[in-house]
Amino acid sequence: MARYILGRIAGLIFTLLMVSVITFAIMHAVPGGPFDETKQPLPPAAKANILRKYGLDKPLPVQYARYMWAALHFDFGTPFQSPTETVTGLIARVWPVTLSLAGIVILLSYTLGLLLGIVAAINQNTWIDQAVTGLSTLGIAVPNFVVGVWLILIFSVKLHWLPTGGWGNFRELIMPVLVYSLSPMALVARYTRVNMLESLRADYVRTARAKGLGERTIIVRHVLKNALIPLITVLGPQIPNIATGSIFIEAVFRVPGLGRYFYSSATNRDYPMIMATMLLAAVLWGTTYLLSDILYTLVDPRVRLTGKKNQ
Amino acid sequence: MTGLVIVAIFLMCAVFANFIAPQPYYKSNLADNLQGPSAHHLFGTDPVGRDLLSRIIYGIRTSLLVGFSVQIFAFAVGIPLGALAGLRGGWIDFVVTRLLEVMTAFPSFLFAIFLMTILGNGLFNVILAIGMTSWIDVARLTRGQIISLREREFIMAARSYGAKDRRIILRHLLPHALPPLIIMLAIGIPNAIFAEAGLSFLGVGINDPLPSLGKMVGDSLSYISQYWYLGIFPTVTIALAMLSFNFMGDGLRDALDPTMYNQ
Numbered sequence: 001m002a003r004y005i006l007g008r009i010a011g012l013i014f015t016l017l018m019v020s021v022i023t024f025a026i027m028h029a030v031p032g033g034p035f036d037e038t039k040q041p042l043p044p045a046a047k048a049n050i051l052r053k054y055g056l057d058k059p060l061p062v063q064y065a066r067y068m069w070a071a072l073h074f075d076f077g078t079p080f081q082s083p084t085e086t087v088t089g090l091i092a093r094v095w096p097v098t099l100s101l102a103g104i105v106i107l108l109s110y111t112l113g114l115l116l117g118i119v120a121a122i123n124q125n126t127w128i129d130q131a132v133t134g135l136s137t138l139g140i141a142v143p144n145f146v147v148g149v150w151l152i153l154i155f156s157v158k159l160h161w162l163p164t165g166g167w168g169n170f171r172e173l174i175m176p177v178l179v180y181s182l183s184p185m186a187l188v189a190r191y192t193r194v195n196m197l198e199s200l201r202a203d204y205v206r207t208a209r210a211k212g213l214g215e216r217t218i219i220v221r222h223v224l225k226n227a228l229i230p231l232i233t234v235l236g237p238q239i240p241n242i243a244t245g246s247i248f249i250e251a252v253f254r255v256p257g258l259g260r261y262f263y264s265s266a267t268n269r270d271y272p273m274i275m276a277t278m279l280l281a282a283v284l285w286g287t288t289y290l291l292s293d294i295l296y297t298l299v300d301p302r303v304r305l306t307g308k309k310n311q
Numbered sequence: 312m313t314g315l316v317i318v319a320i321f322l323m324c325a326v327f328a329n330f331i332a333p334q335p336y337y338k339s340n341l342a343d344n345l346q347g348p349s350a351h352h353l354f355g356t357d358p359v360g361r362d363l364l365s366r367i368i369y370g371i372r373t374s375l376l377v378g379f380s381v382q383i384f385a386f387a388v389g390i391p392l393g394a395l396a397g398l399r400g401g402w403i404d405f406v407v408t409r410l411l412e413v414m415t416a417f418p419s420f421l422f423a424i425f426l427m428t429i430l431g432n433g434l435f436n437v438i439l440a441i442g443m444t445s446w447i448d449v450a451r452l453t454r455g456q457i458i459s460l461r462e463r464e465f466i467m468a469a470r471s472y473g474a475k476d477r478r479i480i481l482r483h484l485l486p487h488a489l490p491p492l493i494i495m496l497a498i499g500i501p502n503a504i505f506a507e508a509g510l511s512f513l514g515v516g517i518n519d520p521l522p523s524l525g526k527m528v529g530d531s532l533s534y535i536s537q538y539w540y541l542g543i544f545p546t547v548t549i550a551l552a553m554l555s556f557n558f559m560g561d562g563l564r565d566a567l568d569p570t571m572y573n574q
Contacts, residue, residue: 015416026426143549143550152535263515277421
Protein backbone atom coordinates (compact mmCIF):
# COMPACT_ATOMS: atom_id res chain seq x y z
CA MET A 1 0.00 0.00 0.00
CA ALA A 2 2.70 2.44 0.96
CA ARG A 3 4.54 1.44 -2.16
CA TYR A 4 1.54 2.17 -4.29
CA ILE A 5 1.10 5.58 -2.73
CA LEU A 6 4.73 6.42 -3.29
CA GLY A 7 4.41 5.34 -6.88
CA ARG A 8 1.35 7.50 -7.40
CA ILE A 9 3.02 10.49 -5.77
CA ALA A 10 5.98 10.03 -8.07
CA GLY A 11 3.59 9.94 -10.99
CA LEU A 12 1.93 13.08 -9.73
CA ILE A 13 5.22 14.92 -9.51
CA PHE A 14 6.04 13.81 -13.03
CA THR A 15 2.66 15.03 -14.22
CA LEU A 16 3.18 18.38 -12.52
CA LEU A 17 6.53 18.71 -14.22
CA MET A 18 4.95 18.02 -17.58
CA VAL A 19 2.19 20.51 -16.85
CA SER A 20 4.75 23.15 -15.97
CA VAL A 21 6.78 22.48 -19.10
CA ILE A 22 3.76 22.52 -21.39
CA THR A 23 2.33 25.66 -19.82
CA PHE A 24 5.67 27.40 -19.94
CA ALA A 25 6.21 26.41 -23.56
CA ILE A 26 2.79 27.54 -24.72
CA MET A 27 3.06 30.76 -22.75
CA HIS A 28 6.26 31.77 -24.45
CA ALA A 29 5.55 30.29 -27.84
CA VAL A 30 2.74 32.69 -28.45
CA PRO A 31 3.22 36.23 -29.71
CA GLY A 32 2.75 39.00 -27.24
CA GLY A 33 4.49 39.61 -23.98
CA PRO A 34 3.53 41.25 -20.72
CA PHE A 35 5.24 44.52 -21.42
CA ASP A 36 4.42 45.14 -25.03
CA GLU A 37 3.91 48.55 -26.49
CA THR A 38 0.20 47.92 -26.79
CA LYS A 39 -0.15 47.39 -23.08
CA GLN A 40 2.32 49.82 -21.65
CA PRO A 41 4.06 52.30 -23.91
CA LEU A 42 7.59 52.46 -22.60
CA PRO A 43 10.82 53.95 -23.90
CA PRO A 44 13.15 51.16 -24.97
CA ALA A 45 15.56 51.66 -22.08
CA ALA A 46 12.78 51.35 -19.51
CA LYS A 47 11.41 48.28 -21.23
CA ALA A 48 14.85 46.67 -21.27
CA ASN A 49 15.15 47.39 -17.58
CA ILE A 50 11.85 45.80 -16.74
CA LEU A 51 12.64 42.75 -18.83
CA ARG A 52 15.96 42.42 -17.07
CA LYS A 53 14.33 42.80 -13.67
CA TYR A 54 11.99 39.90 -14.26
CA GLY A 55 14.61 37.86 -16.00
CA LEU A 56 12.68 37.86 -19.27
CA ASP A 57 15.73 38.70 -21.33
CA LYS A 58 17.41 35.40 -20.60
CA PRO A 59 17.10 32.40 -22.92
CA LEU A 60 13.99 30.30 -22.33
CA PRO A 61 15.54 27.19 -20.78
CA VAL A 62 17.38 29.43 -18.32
CA GLN A 63 14.12 31.19 -17.46
CA TYR A 64 12.42 27.87 -16.93
CA ALA A 65 15.24 26.57 -14.77
CA ARG A 66 15.26 29.74 -12.67
CA TYR A 67 11.50 29.50 -12.23
CA MET A 68 11.56 25.87 -11.16
CA TRP A 69 14.46 26.44 -8.81
CA ALA A 70 12.64 29.31 -7.14
CA ALA A 71 9.44 27.29 -7.04
CA LEU A 72 11.22 24.59 -5.11
CA HIS A 73 11.87 27.23 -2.51
CA PHE A 74 8.20 28.20 -2.69
CA ASP A 75 9.01 31.47 -4.36
CA PHE A 76 6.65 31.84 -7.26
CA GLY A 77 7.67 35.26 -8.38
CA THR A 78 5.86 38.53 -8.65
CA PRO A 79 2.63 38.94 -10.57
CA PHE A 80 3.10 41.42 -13.36
CA GLN A 81 -0.45 42.64 -12.88
CA SER A 82 0.15 43.48 -9.27
CA PRO A 83 3.85 44.11 -8.71
CA THR A 84 3.46 45.24 -5.13
CA GLU A 85 2.90 41.75 -3.84
CA THR A 86 4.19 38.30 -4.53
CA VAL A 87 2.32 35.59 -6.35
CA THR A 88 2.05 33.69 -3.11
CA GLY A 89 0.67 36.77 -1.39
CA LEU A 90 -1.86 37.42 -4.14
CA ILE A 91 -3.08 33.85 -4.11
CA ALA A 92 -3.19 33.85 -0.32
CA ARG A 93 -5.33 36.95 -0.46
CA VAL A 94 -7.71 35.80 -3.11
CA TRP A 95 -7.91 32.02 -2.97
CA PRO A 96 -9.55 31.73 0.46
CA VAL A 97 -12.63 33.42 -0.97
CA THR A 98 -12.90 30.87 -3.73
CA LEU A 99 -12.14 28.09 -1.28
CA SER A 100 -14.80 29.16 1.17
CA LEU A 101 -17.34 29.44 -1.62
CA ALA A 102 -16.34 26.00 -2.84
CA GLY A 103 -16.40 24.58 0.66
CA ILE A 104 -19.91 25.79 1.44
CA VAL A 105 -21.09 24.62 -1.95
CA ILE A 106 -19.58 21.18 -1.52
CA LEU A 107 -21.09 20.74 1.93
CA LEU A 108 -24.50 21.89 0.83
CA SER A 109 -24.66 20.10 -2.50
CA TYR A 110 -23.27 16.79 -1.27
CA THR A 111 -25.51 16.51 1.78
CA LEU A 112 -28.63 17.65 -0.01
CA GLY A 113 -27.78 15.63 -3.06
CA LEU A 114 -27.27 12.48 -1.02
CA LEU A 115 -30.54 12.99 0.81
CA LEU A 116 -32.47 13.65 -2.37
CA GLY A 117 -30.94 10.68 -4.10
CA ILE A 118 -31.71 8.35 -1.24
CA VAL A 119 -35.25 9.59 -0.91
CA ALA A 120 -35.81 9.26 -4.63
CA ALA A 121 -34.47 5.71 -4.70
CA ILE A 122 -36.59 4.60 -1.77
CA ASN A 123 -39.69 6.06 -3.33
CA GLN A 124 -38.97 4.95 -6.81
CA ASN A 125 -41.51 5.85 -9.50
CA THR A 126 -43.54 8.05 -7.21
CA TRP A 127 -43.85 11.76 -7.76
CA ILE A 128 -40.89 12.28 -5.47
CA ASP A 129 -38.72 10.23 -7.76
CA GLN A 130 -39.96 12.00 -10.85
CA ALA A 131 -39.43 15.39 -9.26
CA VAL A 132 -35.89 14.61 -8.17
CA THR A 133 -34.96 13.10 -11.51
CA GLY A 134 -36.45 16.00 -13.39
CA LEU A 135 -34.79 18.60 -11.24
CA SER A 136 -31.46 16.85 -11.46
CA THR A 137 -31.61 16.78 -15.23
CA LEU A 138 -32.31 20.49 -15.19
CA GLY A 139 -29.50 21.08 -12.76
CA ILE A 140 -26.99 19.24 -14.86
CA ALA A 141 -28.07 20.58 -18.20
CA VAL A 142 -28.59 24.25 -17.59
CA PRO A 143 -25.34 26.19 -17.28
CA ASN A 144 -24.86 27.80 -13.91
CA PHE A 145 -24.34 31.29 -15.20
CA VAL A 146 -27.69 31.04 -16.93
CA VAL A 147 -29.37 30.13 -13.68
CA GLY A 148 -27.40 32.88 -12.01
CA VAL A 149 -28.75 35.48 -14.39
CA TRP A 150 -32.30 34.22 -13.86
CA LEU A 151 -32.00 34.36 -10.09
CA ILE A 152 -30.52 37.83 -10.22
CA LEU A 153 -33.41 38.92 -12.40
CA ILE A 154 -35.99 37.49 -10.06
CA PHE A 155 -34.56 38.13 -6.65
CA SER A 156 -32.51 41.26 -7.14
CA VAL A 157 -34.12 43.17 -9.92
CA LYS A 158 -37.76 42.37 -9.57
CA LEU A 159 -38.22 41.53 -5.92
CA HIS A 160 -35.31 43.45 -4.44
CA TRP A 161 -34.86 40.78 -1.84
CA LEU A 162 -31.19 40.08 -2.34
CA PRO A 163 -28.20 42.10 -3.44
CA THR A 164 -26.80 41.39 -6.87
CA GLY A 165 -23.37 40.39 -5.76
CA GLY A 166 -20.31 40.95 -3.70
CA TRP A 167 -18.91 38.84 -0.95
CA GLY A 168 -19.14 40.11 2.55
CA ASN A 169 -22.22 39.46 4.52
CA PHE A 170 -24.58 36.53 4.60
CA ARG A 171 -27.19 37.96 2.24
CA GLU A 172 -24.62 38.38 -0.48
CA LEU A 173 -23.57 34.78 -0.47
CA ILE A 174 -27.01 33.18 -0.59
CA MET A 175 -27.39 33.42 -4.33
CA PRO A 176 -23.89 32.46 -5.45
CA VAL A 177 -23.93 29.43 -3.16
CA LEU A 178 -27.40 28.37 -4.24
CA VAL A 179 -26.66 28.74 -7.93
CA TYR A 180 -23.31 27.05 -7.77
CA SER A 181 -24.68 24.14 -5.74
CA LEU A 182 -27.36 23.22 -8.24
CA SER A 183 -25.18 21.34 -10.67
CA PRO A 184 -23.16 19.28 -8.18
CA MET A 185 -26.30 18.59 -6.17
CA ALA A 186 -28.03 17.31 -9.27
CA LEU A 187 -25.06 15.11 -10.12
CA VAL A 188 -24.80 13.71 -6.60
CA ALA A 189 -28.54 13.07 -6.42
CA ARG A 190 -28.52 11.28 -9.73
CA TYR A 191 -25.60 9.01 -8.94
CA THR A 192 -26.85 8.30 -5.43
CA ARG A 193 -30.24 7.35 -6.76
CA VAL A 194 -28.81 4.97 -9.36
CA ASN A 195 -26.47 3.31 -6.90
CA MET A 196 -29.17 2.96 -4.30
CA LEU A 197 -31.52 1.40 -6.82
CA GLU A 198 -28.88 -1.09 -7.83
CA SER A 199 -28.09 -1.96 -4.26
CA LEU A 200 -31.73 -2.33 -3.35
CA ARG A 201 -32.03 -5.11 -5.89
CA ALA A 202 -29.09 -7.06 -4.58
CA ASP A 203 -29.40 -10.53 -3.13
CA TYR A 204 -28.30 -9.60 0.33
CA VAL A 205 -31.21 -7.20 0.56
CA ARG A 206 -33.61 -9.98 -0.30
CA THR A 207 -31.98 -12.08 2.40
CA ALA A 208 -32.34 -9.30 4.89
CA ARG A 209 -35.99 -8.84 4.04
CA ALA A 210 -36.53 -12.58 4.28
CA LYS A 211 -34.97 -12.47 7.69
CA GLY A 212 -37.65 -10.03 8.62
CA LEU A 213 -35.59 -6.90 9.07
CA GLY A 214 -37.48 -3.67 8.86
CA GLU A 215 -37.03 -1.63 5.71
CA ARG A 216 -35.43 1.19 7.58
CA THR A 217 -32.84 -1.05 9.22
CA ILE A 218 -31.99 -2.61 5.91
CA ILE A 219 -31.41 0.71 4.30
CA VAL A 220 -29.46 2.32 7.05
CA ARG A 221 -27.35 -0.60 8.02
CA HIS A 222 -26.69 -2.35 4.78
CA VAL A 223 -27.70 -0.62 1.61
CA LEU A 224 -26.30 2.79 2.36
CA LYS A 225 -22.76 1.60 2.87
CA ASN A 226 -22.67 -0.40 -0.31
CA ALA A 227 -24.35 2.22 -2.40
CA LEU A 228 -22.12 5.03 -1.33
CA ILE A 229 -18.81 3.40 -2.06
CA PRO A 230 -18.82 3.78 -5.85
CA LEU A 231 -19.78 7.37 -5.33
CA ILE A 232 -16.31 8.16 -4.06
CA THR A 233 -14.71 7.74 -7.43
CA VAL A 234 -17.19 10.07 -9.03
CA LEU A 235 -17.60 12.63 -6.34
CA GLY A 236 -13.97 12.91 -5.37
CA PRO A 237 -12.84 14.53 -8.61
CA GLN A 238 -15.87 16.79 -8.43
CA ILE A 239 -14.21 18.65 -5.60
CA PRO A 240 -11.38 20.22 -7.58
CA ASN A 241 -13.92 20.84 -10.30
CA ILE A 242 -15.94 22.92 -7.91
CA ALA A 243 -12.87 24.59 -6.46
CA THR A 244 -11.54 25.73 -9.81
CA GLY A 245 -14.75 26.12 -11.75
CA SER A 246 -16.26 29.01 -9.94
CA ILE A 247 -15.22 31.44 -12.64
CA PHE A 248 -18.73 32.04 -13.87
CA ILE A 249 -20.23 32.45 -10.45
CA GLU A 250 -17.51 34.87 -9.51
CA ALA A 251 -18.04 36.79 -12.71
CA VAL A 252 -21.82 36.96 -12.41
CA PHE A 253 -22.00 37.72 -8.72
CA ARG A 254 -18.82 39.77 -8.48
CA VAL A 255 -17.20 37.49 -5.93
CA PRO A 256 -13.58 38.55 -5.40
CA GLY A 257 -11.99 35.15 -5.82
CA LEU A 258 -9.24 33.46 -7.77
CA GLY A 259 -11.46 32.80 -10.75
CA ARG A 260 -10.87 35.89 -12.79
CA TYR A 261 -7.13 35.59 -12.38
CA PHE A 262 -7.23 32.47 -14.47
CA TYR A 263 -8.03 34.41 -17.53
CA SER A 264 -6.76 37.84 -16.65
CA SER A 265 -3.30 36.39 -16.19
CA ALA A 266 -3.42 34.71 -19.56
CA THR A 267 -4.73 37.80 -21.31
CA ASN A 268 -2.09 40.00 -19.75
CA ARG A 269 0.65 37.47 -20.32
CA ASP A 270 1.34 37.51 -16.61
CA TYR A 271 3.73 34.60 -16.75
CA PRO A 272 4.21 33.99 -13.02
CA MET A 273 0.48 34.02 -12.41
CA ILE A 274 -0.23 31.76 -15.38
CA MET A 275 2.25 29.19 -14.14
CA ALA A 276 1.00 29.50 -10.59
CA THR A 277 -2.68 29.12 -11.43
CA MET A 278 -2.13 26.23 -13.80
CA LEU A 279 0.11 24.41 -11.34
CA LEU A 280 -2.33 25.06 -8.54
CA ALA A 281 -5.16 23.58 -10.52
CA ALA A 282 -3.07 20.59 -11.54
CA VAL A 283 -1.98 19.94 -7.96
CA LEU A 284 -5.59 20.06 -6.79
CA TRP A 285 -6.72 17.60 -9.41
CA GLY A 286 -3.82 15.23 -8.97
CA THR A 287 -4.06 15.02 -5.21
CA THR A 288 -7.81 14.65 -5.24
CA TYR A 289 -7.64 11.76 -7.69
CA LEU A 290 -5.00 10.09 -5.57
CA LEU A 291 -6.90 10.65 -2.33
CA SER A 292 -10.15 9.37 -3.74
CA ASP A 293 -8.45 6.26 -5.11
CA ILE A 294 -6.88 5.55 -1.72
CA LEU A 295 -10.13 6.21 0.09
CA TYR A 296 -11.91 3.86 -2.27
CA THR A 297 -9.60 0.98 -1.47
CA LEU A 298 -9.77 1.66 2.23
CA VAL A 299 -13.53 1.61 2.22
CA ASP A 300 -14.23 -1.27 -0.12
CA PRO A 301 -12.50 -4.45 0.96
CA ARG A 302 -13.20 -6.11 -2.37
CA VAL A 303 -10.97 -3.78 -4.28
CA ARG A 304 -7.24 -4.17 -4.38
CA LEU A 305 -5.23 -1.39 -5.85
CA THR A 306 -3.20 -3.30 -8.37
CA GLY A 307 -5.71 -5.99 -9.17
CA LYS A 308 -9.08 -6.31 -10.67
CA LYS A 309 -12.30 -5.55 -8.89
CA ASN A 310 -14.35 -8.62 -7.91
CA GLN A 311 -18.00 -7.99 -8.10
CA MET B 312 -38.65 12.41 -27.72
CA THR B 313 -39.30 15.99 -26.84
CA GLY B 314 -35.57 16.39 -26.99
CA LEU B 315 -35.53 15.22 -30.54
CA VAL B 316 -38.26 17.63 -31.55
CA ILE B 317 -36.57 20.62 -30.01
CA VAL B 318 -33.24 19.63 -31.46
CA ALA B 319 -34.87 19.35 -34.83
CA ILE B 320 -36.28 22.84 -34.48
CA PHE B 321 -32.89 24.15 -33.51
CA LEU B 322 -31.27 22.42 -36.43
CA MET B 323 -33.76 24.03 -38.74
CA CYS B 324 -32.97 27.40 -37.24
CA ALA B 325 -29.32 26.84 -37.72
CA VAL B 326 -29.46 25.69 -41.28
CA PHE B 327 -32.12 28.00 -42.54
CA ALA B 328 -31.19 30.99 -40.45
CA ASN B 329 -30.83 33.18 -43.47
CA PHE B 330 -34.42 32.62 -44.42
CA ILE B 331 -36.10 32.56 -41.05
CA ALA B 332 -34.52 35.48 -39.32
CA PRO B 333 -36.39 38.70 -39.93
CA GLN B 334 -33.18 40.64 -40.22
CA PRO B 335 -29.52 39.99 -40.76
CA TYR B 336 -27.77 39.75 -37.44
CA TYR B 337 -25.45 42.64 -38.04
CA LYS B 338 -27.99 45.15 -39.19
CA SER B 339 -28.16 47.71 -36.50
CA ASN B 340 -30.25 50.78 -36.18
CA LEU B 341 -28.98 52.78 -33.27
CA ALA B 342 -32.12 54.80 -32.97
CA ASP B 343 -34.03 51.65 -32.14
CA ASN B 344 -31.75 50.31 -29.49
CA LEU B 345 -32.79 48.67 -26.26
CA GLN B 346 -36.41 48.37 -27.18
CA GLY B 347 -38.67 45.89 -25.54
CA PRO B 348 -40.49 43.13 -27.38
CA SER B 349 -42.81 44.65 -29.90
CA ALA B 350 -44.59 43.76 -33.07
CA HIS B 351 -41.68 44.91 -35.15
CA HIS B 352 -38.95 43.28 -33.07
CA LEU B 353 -40.37 40.15 -31.52
CA PHE B 354 -37.71 39.84 -28.88
CA GLY B 355 -36.66 43.44 -28.71
CA THR B 356 -33.39 45.00 -29.70
CA ASP B 357 -29.93 44.90 -28.22
CA PRO B 358 -27.83 47.86 -27.11
CA VAL B 359 -26.73 48.70 -30.62
CA GLY B 360 -30.12 48.31 -32.17
CA ARG B 361 -29.87 44.84 -33.66
CA ASP B 362 -32.96 42.69 -33.69
CA LEU B 363 -32.66 40.22 -30.81
CA LEU B 364 -34.73 37.49 -32.41
CA SER B 365 -32.49 37.39 -35.45
CA ARG B 366 -29.39 37.36 -33.31
CA ILE B 367 -30.76 34.48 -31.30
CA ILE B 368 -31.56 32.50 -34.41
CA TYR B 369 -28.08 33.09 -35.77
CA GLY B 370 -26.71 32.45 -32.32
CA ILE B 371 -28.31 29.01 -32.36
CA ARG B 372 -26.55 28.39 -35.61
CA THR B 373 -23.22 29.39 -34.06
CA SER B 374 -23.74 27.20 -31.04
CA LEU B 375 -24.69 24.17 -33.09
CA LEU B 376 -21.82 24.78 -35.45
CA VAL B 377 -19.39 24.84 -32.56
CA GLY B 378 -21.00 21.82 -30.95
CA PHE B 379 -20.76 19.62 -34.02
CA SER B 380 -17.35 20.84 -35.16
CA VAL B 381 -15.81 20.29 -31.76
CA GLN B 382 -17.07 16.73 -31.73
CA ILE B 383 -15.75 16.11 -35.23
CA PHE B 384 -12.37 17.44 -34.20
CA ALA B 385 -12.31 15.52 -30.94
CA PHE B 386 -13.22 12.28 -32.64
CA ALA B 387 -10.84 12.80 -35.53
CA VAL B 388 -7.98 13.17 -33.07
CA GLY B 389 -9.19 10.92 -30.30
CA ILE B 390 -10.21 7.79 -32.16
CA PRO B 391 -6.96 7.20 -34.08
CA LEU B 392 -4.83 7.88 -31.01
CA GLY B 393 -6.93 5.73 -28.75
CA ALA B 394 -7.24 2.93 -31.27
CA LEU B 395 -3.54 2.82 -32.01
CA ALA B 396 -2.67 2.85 -28.34
CA GLY B 397 -5.18 0.13 -27.57
CA LEU B 398 -4.28 -2.12 -30.43
CA ARG B 399 -0.55 -1.85 -30.60
CA GLY B 400 0.25 -1.64 -26.94
CA GLY B 401 3.88 -1.32 -26.12
CA TRP B 402 5.54 2.01 -26.21
CA ILE B 403 2.79 3.73 -28.19
CA ASP B 404 0.35 2.78 -25.49
CA PHE B 405 2.75 3.98 -22.83
CA VAL B 406 3.26 7.36 -24.47
CA VAL B 407 -0.43 7.90 -25.12
CA THR B 408 -1.42 6.91 -21.61
CA ARG B 409 1.09 9.32 -20.10
CA LEU B 410 -0.18 12.00 -22.43
CA LEU B 411 -3.75 11.29 -21.37
CA GLU B 412 -2.76 11.48 -17.72
CA VAL B 413 -1.02 14.81 -18.13
CA MET B 414 -3.82 16.31 -20.17
CA THR B 415 -6.32 15.14 -17.58
CA ALA B 416 -4.43 17.04 -14.93
CA PHE B 417 -5.21 20.25 -16.76
CA PRO B 418 -8.68 21.36 -15.74
CA SER B 419 -10.33 21.30 -19.10
CA PHE B 420 -12.28 24.48 -19.02
CA LEU B 421 -9.45 26.54 -17.62
CA PHE B 422 -7.17 25.15 -20.27
CA ALA B 423 -9.68 26.18 -22.90
CA ILE B 424 -9.72 29.69 -21.47
CA PHE B 425 -5.95 29.71 -21.46
CA LEU B 426 -5.82 28.59 -25.07
CA MET B 427 -8.38 31.16 -26.11
CA THR B 428 -6.58 34.07 -24.52
CA ILE B 429 -3.47 32.97 -26.34
CA LEU B 430 -4.99 32.21 -29.69
CA GLY B 431 -7.26 35.20 -29.70
CA ASN B 432 -10.98 35.26 -30.20
CA GLY B 433 -12.84 33.90 -33.13
CA LEU B 434 -15.00 31.01 -34.18
CA PHE B 435 -12.23 28.76 -35.43
CA ASN B 436 -10.11 29.29 -32.33
CA VAL B 437 -13.05 28.47 -30.11
CA ILE B 438 -13.59 25.19 -31.92
CA LEU B 439 -9.89 24.42 -31.69
CA ALA B 440 -9.63 25.25 -28.00
CA ILE B 441 -12.70 23.31 -26.94
CA GLY B 442 -11.73 20.45 -29.21
CA MET B 443 -8.29 20.27 -27.62
CA THR B 444 -9.91 19.53 -24.29
CA SER B 445 -12.52 17.16 -25.64
CA TRP B 446 -10.41 14.64 -27.50
CA ILE B 447 -8.94 13.27 -24.29
CA ASP B 448 -12.08 11.51 -23.17
CA VAL B 449 -12.68 10.18 -26.65
CA ALA B 450 -9.19 8.72 -26.83
CA ARG B 451 -9.50 7.18 -23.42
CA LEU B 452 -12.83 5.57 -24.23
CA THR B 453 -11.62 4.27 -27.58
CA ARG B 454 -8.51 2.80 -26.03
CA GLY B 455 -10.53 1.11 -23.30
CA GLN B 456 -12.97 -0.32 -25.80
CA ILE B 457 -10.24 -1.60 -28.07
CA ILE B 458 -8.36 -3.18 -25.21
CA SER B 459 -11.40 -5.08 -24.11
CA LEU B 460 -12.24 -6.13 -27.65
CA ARG B 461 -8.88 -7.06 -29.04
CA GLU B 462 -8.66 -10.45 -27.38
CA ARG B 463 -11.85 -11.68 -28.94
CA GLU B 464 -11.89 -14.53 -31.37
CA PHE B 465 -12.91 -12.65 -34.42
CA ILE B 466 -9.86 -10.48 -34.09
CA MET B 467 -7.66 -13.52 -33.79
CA ALA B 468 -9.33 -14.87 -36.88
CA ALA B 469 -8.69 -11.67 -38.77
CA ARG B 470 -5.06 -11.66 -37.80
CA SER B 471 -4.67 -15.27 -38.73
CA TYR B 472 -5.48 -14.49 -42.32
CA GLY B 473 -2.98 -11.67 -42.31
CA ALA B 474 -5.12 -8.57 -41.96
CA LYS B 475 -3.10 -5.44 -41.36
CA ASP B 476 -3.71 -3.39 -38.25
CA ARG B 477 -5.49 -0.60 -40.04
CA ARG B 478 -7.93 -2.99 -41.60
CA ILE B 479 -8.56 -4.66 -38.27
CA ILE B 480 -9.31 -1.35 -36.64
CA LEU B 481 -11.52 -0.04 -39.35
CA ARG B 482 -13.49 -3.05 -40.30
CA HIS B 483 -13.69 -5.06 -37.13
CA LEU B 484 -12.89 -3.22 -33.94
CA LEU B 485 -14.49 0.14 -34.51
CA PRO B 486 -17.95 -1.13 -35.44
CA HIS B 487 -18.09 -3.01 -32.16
CA ALA B 488 -16.75 -0.10 -30.19
CA LEU B 489 -19.27 2.30 -31.66
CA PRO B 490 -22.21 2.38 -29.23
CA PRO B 491 -20.45 4.03 -26.29
CA LEU B 492 -18.69 6.34 -28.72
CA ILE B 493 -21.94 7.43 -30.27
CA ILE B 494 -23.30 8.14 -26.81
CA MET B 495 -20.22 10.17 -26.01
CA LEU B 496 -20.67 12.09 -29.23
CA ALA B 497 -24.27 12.90 -28.39
CA ILE B 498 -23.54 13.93 -24.83
CA GLY B 499 -20.50 15.88 -25.92
CA ILE B 500 -22.48 18.28 -28.06
CA PRO B 501 -24.23 20.03 -25.18
CA ASN B 502 -20.93 20.14 -23.32
CA ALA B 503 -19.35 21.89 -26.28
CA ILE B 504 -22.26 24.29 -26.53
CA PHE B 505 -21.92 25.05 -22.87
CA ALA B 506 -18.19 25.57 -23.24
CA GLU B 507 -18.66 27.99 -26.11
CA ALA B 508 -21.35 29.87 -24.24
CA GLY B 509 -19.14 30.02 -21.20
CA LEU B 510 -16.09 31.22 -23.09
CA SER B 511 -18.06 33.88 -24.89
CA PHE B 512 -19.75 34.90 -21.67
CA LEU B 513 -16.35 35.55 -20.15
CA GLY B 514 -15.32 37.47 -23.21
CA VAL B 515 -12.73 35.08 -24.57
CA GLY B 516 -14.89 33.38 -27.12
CA ILE B 517 -16.64 34.75 -30.11
CA ASN B 518 -16.69 38.39 -30.94
CA ASP B 519 -19.35 40.66 -32.30
CA PRO B 520 -20.83 40.95 -34.83
CA LEU B 521 -20.98 37.16 -35.02
CA PRO B 522 -23.79 36.35 -32.62
CA SER B 523 -23.11 34.03 -29.74
CA LEU B 524 -25.69 33.15 -27.14
CA GLY B 525 -23.13 33.16 -24.37
CA LYS B 526 -21.85 36.57 -25.30
CA MET B 527 -25.38 37.92 -25.34
CA VAL B 528 -25.86 36.66 -21.82
CA GLY B 529 -22.64 38.28 -20.70
CA ASP B 530 -23.49 41.58 -22.32
CA SER B 531 -26.95 41.56 -20.83
CA LEU B 532 -25.66 41.59 -17.27
CA SER B 533 -24.82 45.28 -17.32
CA TYR B 534 -28.31 46.16 -18.47
CA ILE B 535 -30.16 43.70 -16.36
CA SER B 536 -31.95 46.07 -14.03
CA GLN B 537 -33.59 48.07 -16.77
CA TYR B 538 -33.76 45.77 -19.74
CA TRP B 539 -34.54 42.35 -18.41
CA TYR B 540 -35.43 40.83 -21.77
CA LEU B 541 -31.83 41.12 -22.92
CA GLY B 542 -30.94 38.41 -20.44
CA ILE B 543 -34.01 36.21 -20.58
CA PHE B 544 -34.07 35.26 -24.24
CA PRO B 545 -30.49 34.08 -24.72
CA THR B 546 -30.43 32.27 -21.39
CA VAL B 547 -33.66 30.42 -22.11
CA THR B 548 -32.33 29.50 -25.53
CA ILE B 549 -29.11 28.13 -24.11
CA ALA B 550 -31.03 26.17 -21.49
CA LEU B 551 -33.39 24.75 -24.09
CA ALA B 552 -30.55 23.77 -26.37
CA MET B 553 -28.66 21.98 -23.64
CA LEU B 554 -31.73 20.28 -22.23
CA SER B 555 -32.90 19.02 -25.58
CA PHE B 556 -29.49 17.66 -26.54
CA ASN B 557 -29.16 16.03 -23.15
CA PHE B 558 -32.56 14.39 -23.49
CA MET B 559 -31.64 13.20 -26.91
CA GLY B 560 -28.38 11.82 -25.58
CA ASP B 561 -30.13 10.09 -22.72
CA GLY B 562 -32.62 8.55 -25.10
CA LEU B 563 -29.78 7.37 -27.30
CA ARG B 564 -28.07 5.87 -24.31
CA ASP B 565 -31.19 4.02 -23.23
CA ALA B 566 -31.60 2.68 -26.71
CA LEU B 567 -28.05 1.69 -27.43
CA ASP B 568 -26.57 0.53 -24.20
CA PRO B 569 -29.00 -0.18 -21.44
CA THR B 570 -26.65 -2.42 -19.55
CA MET B 571 -23.45 -0.51 -19.36
CA TYR B 572 -24.66 2.93 -18.41
CA ASN B 573 -27.41 2.62 -15.92
CA GLN B 574 -28.90 6.03 -16.25
